[in-house]
Amino acid sequence: MTTDTTHNTAPSHGTDHAVEHGMSTRGYINIALILAAITALEVSTYYVDFGPLFLPSLLIMMVVKFFMVVSYFMHLKFDNKLFSWLFYAGLFLAVGVYVAALATFHFFLR
Amino acid sequence: MAIIERPAPGTTVPALTPAAPAITPSRTYGALRRPVATTGWKSWLFTVDHKKLGLMYGATALFFFIVGGLEAVLIRLQLAAPDGKVLNADLYNQMFTMHATTMVFLFVMPMAAGFANYFVPLQIGARDVAFPRINAFGFWCLLAGGIVVNLAWFLGGAADGGWFMYAPNSGPVFSPSKGVDFWTLGLQIAGIASLTGAINLIVTVLNMRAPGMTLMKMPVFTWMITVVQFLLLFAVPVITVALFLLTFQRSFGAQFFDVAAGADPLLWQHLFWIFGHPEVYILILPSFGIISEVLPVFSRKPLFGYPFVVFSGAAIGFVGWGVWAHHMFASGLGPVSVAVFSLATMAIAVPTGVKIINWTLTMWGGKLVFTTAMKFAIGLVVLFTIGGLSGVTHSVAPSDTQQTDTYYIVAHFHYVLFGGAIFGIFSGFYYWWPKMFGKMLNERLGSWNFWLMVIGMNMTFGPMHILGLQGQPRRMYVWTEARAGEGFFNLGFWNLIASIGSLILTVGIGLFLINIVVTARSKVRAPLDPWNARSLEWMTSNPPKEHNFDSIPHVHHLDEFFHRKYEEDPTTHTMREVASAEDVLAELERNADKHIHMPSPSYWPLVLACGMPFVALGIIYSIPVAIAGGLIMLYALYGWALEPATAPESDFDAPSSNGHAVGASHG
Amino acid sequence: MLRPATVMRLGHHMADTATHEAHVTSTGLSNVKLGMWLFLGSECLLFGGLISTYMLYRGRVSNGPTPEQIYDIPFTSVSSFVLLMSSLTMVLAVAAAHKKDDRGTNLWLTVTALLGATFVGGQVYEFTAFYNEGLGFTTSLFGSSFYTLTGFHGVHVTVGIIMLIALVAINKRSRVPGSKSETVEMIGLYWHFVDIVWIIIFTLVYLIPV
Numbered sequence: 001m002t003t004d005t006t007h008n009t010a011p012s013h014g015t016d017h018a019v020e021h022g023m024s025t026r027g028y029i030n031i032a033l034i035l036a037a038i039t040a041l042e043v044s045t046y047y048v049d050f051g052p053l054f055l056p057s058l059l060i061m062m063v064v065k066f067f068m069v070v071s072y073f074m075h076l077k078f079d080n081k082l083f084s085w086l087f088y089a090g091l092f093l094a095v096g097v098y099v100a101a102l103a104t105f106h107f108f109l110r
Numbered sequence: 111m112a113i114i115e116r117p118a119p120g121t122t123v124p125a126l127t128p129a130a131p132a133i134t135p136s137r138t139y140g141a142l143r144r145p146v147a148t149t150g151w152k153s154w155l156f157t158v159d160h161k162k163l164g165l166m167y168g169a170t171a172l173f174f175f176i177v178g179g180l181e182a183v184l185i186r187l188q189l190a191a192p193d194g195k196v197l198n199a200d201l202y203n204q205m206f207t208m209h210a211t212t213m214v215f216l217f218v219m220p221m222a223a224g225f226a227n228y229f230v231p232l233q234i235g236a237r238d239v240a241f242p243r244i245n246a247f248g249f250w251c252l253l254a255g256g257i258v259v260n261l262a263w264f265l266g267g268a269a270d271g272g273w274f275m276y277a278p279n280s281g282p283v284f285s286p287s288k289g290v291d292f293w294t295l296g297l298q299i300a301g302i303a304s305l306t307g308a309i310n311l312i313v314t315v316l317n318m319r320a321p322g323m324t325l326m327k328m329p330v331f332t333w334m335i336t337v338v339q340f341l342l343l344f345a346v347p348v349i350t351v352a353l354f355l356l357t358f359q360r361s362f363g364a365q366f367f368d369v370a371a372g373a374d375p376l377l378w379q380h381l382f383w384i385f386g387h388p389e390v391y392i393l394i395l396p397s398f399g400i401i402s403e404v405l406p407v408f409s410r411k412p413l414f415g416y417p418f419v420v421f422s423g424a425a426i427g428f429v430g431w432g433v434w435a436h437h438m439f440a441s442g443l444g445p446v447s448v449a450v451f452s453l454a455t456m457a458i459a460v461p462t463g464v465k466i467i468n469w470t471l472t473m474w475g476g477k478l479v480f481t482t483a484m485k486f487a488i489g490l491v492v493l494f495t496i497g498g499l500s501g502v503t504h505s506v507a508p509s510d511t512q513q514t515d516t517y518y519i520v521a522h523f524h525y526v527l528f529g530g531a532i533f534g535i536f537s538g539f540y541y542w543w544p545k546m547f548g549k550m551l552n553e554r555l556g557s558w559n560f561w562l563m564v565i566g567m568n569m570t571f572g573p574m575h576i577l578g579l580q581g582q583p584r585r586m587y588v589w590t591e592a593r594a595g596e597g598f599f600n601l602g603f604w605n606l607i608a609s610i611g612s613l614i615l616t617v618g619i620g621l622f623l624i625n626i627v628v629t630a631r632s633k634v635r636a637p638l639d640p641w642n643a644r645s646l647e648w649m650t651s652n653p654p655k656e657h658n659f660d661s662i663p664h665v666h667h668l669d670e671f672f673h674r675k676y677e678e679d680p681t682t683h684t685m686r687e688v689a690s691a692e693d694v695l696a697e698l699e700r701n702a703d704k705h706i707h708m709p710s711p712s713y714w715p716l717v718l719a720c721g722m723p724f725v726a727l728g729i730i731y732s733i734p735v736a737i738a739g740g741l742i743m744l745y746a747l748y749g750w751a752l753e754p755a756t757a758p759e760s761d762f763d764a765p766s767s768n769g770h771a772v773g774a775s776h777g
Numbered sequence: 778m779l780r781p782a783t784v785m786r787l788g789h790h791m792a793d794t795a796t797h798e799a800h801v802t803s804t805g806l807s808n809v810k811l812g813m814w815l816f817l818g819s820e821c822l823l824f825g826g827l828i829s830t831y832m833l834y835r836g837r838v839s840n841g842p843t844p845e846q847i848y849d850i851p852f853t854s855v856s857s858f859v860l861l862m863s864s865l866t867m868v869l870a871v872a873a874a875h876k877k878d879d880r881g882t883n884l885w886l887t888v889t890a891l892l893g894a895t896f897v898g899g900q901v902y903e904f905t906a907f908y909n910e911g912l913g914f915t916t917s918l919f920g921s922s923f924y925t926l927t928g929f930h931g932v933h934v935t936v937g938i939i940m941l942i943a944l945v946a947i948n949k950r951s952r953v954p955g956s957k958s959e960t961v962e963m964i965g966l967y968w969h970f971v972d973i974v975w976i977i978i979f980t981l982v983y984l985i986p987v
Contacts (some may be wrong), residue, residue, distance in 0.1 A: 028869060036862070046850045046984065069887060074966055104376075344819060358921065365839075376832065
């Protein structure tokens with residue numbers, strides 16, 4: 001709206017800046033290489049016996065990959081915090097309610 | 111882009127003047143030309159105006175309210191006497207299922223969506239919502255969903271599994287009619303309306319507030335609607351999953367709830383109630399918001415403890431996610447789960463209690479004006495408190511085990527939903543009617559409307575506490591004299607009272623419908639500011655102009671409108687009137703914005719939504735129909751994507767001197 | 778003559794798809810981007826429900842094959858890797874769009890769509906192979922929940938591919954370089970989301986045995 005010149009709740013740098021200040025092409029490729037390496041490590045658990053570390057290491061690698069894509073490729077790390085709040089609200093709510101629901105099935109005791 | 115000059119100040123532009131369509135798009139985008147009608151039915155069908163859509167939501171909801179109400183009356187007639195003959199068992203199952211489904215999904219939710227659509231942009235000083243076309247799409251989805259759910263009545267019987275449609279009872283073995291299929295697919299479509307509406311309204315509230323309107327200067331109604339939209343945003347996908355699983359089981363042979371194959375029937379219950387408990391706050395919080403507007407206005411005092419009301423509303427929304435399993439205490443969750451959910455449920459009474467106290471203290475010492483809107487608001491405070499107290503008794507798991515599936519539960523949720531949500535909605539009707547239609551609802555009829563509803567509602571639902579504690583189960587289509595009991599606790603007596611109450615309730619609501627007709631026929635226009643109101647939506651004409659505000663107000667206070675009318679006298683420390691509502695509006699008009707651009711109407715929301723019922727019917731009857739529906743939707747998406755968000759100059763003919771389009775023939 | 782207020786809706790201003798014009802909003806953030814993040818937050822609950830259903834039912838195989846018997850980890854690892862790399866090409870498309878480099882944008886969008894199509898093709902192959910090995914949609918709870926979860930994900934990827942191709946087509950018609958940069962960014966967010974869902978599915982569904 002042409003007349004809507006409002007800036008009341010902590011105006012941030014606009015979206016374009018966030019992206020431009022995000023990362024270089026080189027940076028993106030580095031992230032992708034790290035992601036590829038972690039994936040290779042994940043797949044290796046199928047061939048190599050990790051013993052008791054198997055489950056925790058897989059879950060940790062999954063979480064690391066997840067947040068690397070969210071933070072760097074989706075720019076949440078550089079973007080306005082409001083975006084993070086909105087997305088993580090849904091994410092953690094989902095984790096919370098579904099883990100609780102599975103717990104009532106004694107899923108984690110099996 | 112067409113730049114439209116405002117008329118010189120002083121030449122008033124009546125709000126909804128039928129005007130000649132002065133400009134016609136000369137270029138075709140996508141597949142169809144832009145709709146141009148500004149009056150008549152086409153202007154409603156293709157509108158993206160949040161106010162028109164709000165009214166369309168409201169009218170649709172009111173229609174379904176009547177449908178759901180008639181279903182309720184049939185239920186009460188059946189139960190009025192022992193061995194009722196009005197309905198057979200099968201029809202009775204359909205009746206209570208559809209009564210609840212209609213009231214929850216097709217009346218209270220869309221009515222709240224209607225109020226939200228109409229008033230949230232006005233209350234935050236905006237000219238429309240963030241995504242006007244998506245807004246229109248949401249409404250058409252709701253209508254399509256409502257039609258699909260009810261279509262089953264005419265095609266072999268409606269859904270009959272209860273509104274929470276527990277599996278495996280809702281599976282193909284125990285519910286062989288197509289009713290459940292219509293129910294799942296219809297609600298799926300209506301869910302799209304809720305989801306798109308949620309995204310739209312949240313972005314609107316975050317991004318389109320007038321200058322100076324910080325979050326903590328927003329009216330409580332807007333706040334509560336915002337909380338509700340977050341609940342919808344996160345709750346709707348959960349029911350979406352559940353409905354998909356059920357559809358896949360019923361239509362494509364998946365095994366999700368097939369106990370013989372090893373399925374866990376509690377999966378449905380969890381998914382349903384993870385959605386279902388936030389849902390009950392989705393139903394009640396809009397009404398909490400409405401009376402938080404009404405009580406201060408008619409107490410002639412600001413709302414007591416505004417931040418507490420806001421934060422307790424948000425707290426209800428948050429804690430509401432951690433209590434769903436209290437609907438499942440009797441399902442054998444195990445002691446730890448029951449204890450955890452029991453505690454969480456008791457905790458959620460606290461923020462609700464905070465609100466009750468704040469409303470009471472708002473009225474305390476105020477100059478109460480007992481308009482119909484105020485009566486309904488006070489009615490909500492009292493009746494919801496009763497329902498809240500019986501709710502606390504449910505949080506005590508051992509007591510709840512006794513009450514599960516009895517009329518005591520029915521009594522509880524009707525006190526909170528009828529006494530709460532619906533009384534709030536009626537309060538909103540009487541309060542905002544002059545804003546929406548420029549005429550006041552008749553107060554005399556309103557008073558009768560209110561008192562008959564209070565008496566009817568207490569007569570209908572009050573005795574259900576006794577019936578429930580005496581052990582009358584929900585969803586039984588008959589009760590017998592032999593097991594009715596003796597004396598004061600005789601089921602026959604209280605069932606009869608409840609049924610008479612439901613007829614009184616019907617008369618009360620009938621008076622409201624009569625009131626609508628009487629008001630529509632009346633020639634008396636409402637004054638500009640009939641209630642001496644406080645918030646921004648009243649800083650517009652009645653009804654508001656299409657662009658809402660001539661100039662976007664700069665907000666300095668909570669209750670900005672009030673503070674423009676009244677200032678504190680430094681000597682006496684009382685508020686004195688410094689400007690009338692007319693003065694405030696004239697001021698806005700003097701500073702009217704030169705260029706006001708409003709979003710264009712569009713065909714695509716309607717066309718896109720039209721494809722959906724075909725997909726649903728196709729899944730039920732034959733896949734080619736679903737493919738046809740899918741093609742309609744693809745076509746609509748194609749048109750939608752190619753219709754530019756900002757129409758270029760070349761899309762419009764040059765205006766001629768007489769205001770009519772020239773050269774409309776080319777292109 | 779001055780036109781009355783009622784025709785103003787024809788001037789299409791409050792954009793409801795791509796708002797590349799600098800609109801000043803209360804938060805200073807773009808409407809579509811806020812809307813997209815809200816949508817993705819909501820999608821977490823959708824996939825959460827589907828993943829939970831799978832986790833609950835993955836061991837319930839009736840007379841059908843078990844996950845261990847049919848999963849082809851090397852094959853799925855390759856297709857997972859392809860999808861992961863499509864996130865890189867997507868982010869390069871977004872970067873190119875912000876530099877108003879339409880050629881680069883279209884190139885990377887096309888590559889992303891191709892990688893996505895490779896993934897979906899792999900999924901079709903996988904489904905066919907599983908079906909031939911005796912795991913139908915109706916065979917067991919494991920079958921129903923596996924196909925539902927991965928099928929929903931596959932549909933999301935397919936929708937993404939359609940959006941990418943449509944975007945390239947629209948971009949080619951556009952005369953203003955970089956005019957679709959925000960749309961590219963939005964589709965990028967969607968695409969990455971679909972990728973992170975697969976990151977979870979790959980670990981929870983394929984790598985962790987029952």
